[in-house]
Amino acid sequence: MKTCLIVDDSKVIRMVARKILHELDFETDEAVNGKDALEYCTKSLPDAILLDWNMPVMDGMEFLLALRQLPDGEQPVVIFCTTENDMEHIQRAIESGANEYIMKPFDSEIIQAKFTQVGLL
């Protein structure tokens, strides 16, 4: 079973994403900000990370840049999942090492389509 770390400060978004990912046969864990996610990743790297951008303590972009510096940190597939839906944010995310980008609001079809595109399904 593939693993996905859901990183979002919204409890509701984490719950919705968890439900969709379980239906897609993923095992999930959760973090409420980039700092928690980075601590998680220093111990164990998931197959995928569903990553919000705007979070307190450490945002998604800071986390992504730090993750990619970790040993084997290039391995997890990172999919941003954020309300930031302008071209500049999307370009910056991809150039910074994100594998895909989901603009909120999302549904199970979008999650499935994006996870398929990056080869996780």
Added chain:
Amino acid sequence: MSPDDFEFTSEILKERSGLVLTTNKMYLLESRLLPVARNQGIDSIDDLVAEIRRKKDPALIVKVTEAMTTNESFFFRDNHPFETFTNEVLPKILEKRASQKSFKIWCAAASSGQEPYSLAMSILEQERKLSGWRYDIVGTDISHDILAKAKAGTYSQFEVQRGMPTTLLVKYFEKNAEQWELKPEVRKLVNFKYFNLLENPGPLGRFDIVFCRNVLIYFDQQTKGKVLDGISKIMSDDGVLFLGGAETVLGVSDAFKAIPGQRGVYGLTRNG
């Protein structure tokens, strides 16, 4: 809707578009026709059908047909046909057409344009190999309204996220308010035309690659055969046909045979 009205409407749809409706599609018929009725200032579907029976207004019949034949589409639908196109079919076409340096693609049920535009983007991604080549993509559909949307090349955030890789989104789209607009370099590659698949496709020209995906499933056996035979006549001898995942030529048309190793891809039997 009464069984009599359902039968009457189904007959019209089959005659005009080939669409076959079974009674379990009653809900679909009602949900699609209610907006048509409202747009005409008609209160109910029963009154809409009565109006069609009474006046047989061709414009209203077209609206009803369009409402029923407009189907959802998304970019790079099912993914694997586009991978097959890029990795298997296109390289062979480039080899076979090296002297003419041209090829033509027909998307036979283009709907709101996502399929032909996905092909256009796939081709643009191979641009290095296509210097000096001429390639045309023709997208046809039976609905004027959906063709207008296709020509505009403007999509919602939801539409661009279903199947579209983000790298292609940032490369080939521009954001305008809440809409995503395809850049002119993609739009200009696709020529959209009205066409009813029940008619003779001859006037559309000759094609090397035909996409006719997820449309035959709505037809009865006889209509499927007629459409496939029509397509076979306007394909170059070494042309290829892409069908949808739930569609086949087996038992429907002798004009095509499956190409081994390429799921959903068919060649012409007359090519040996």
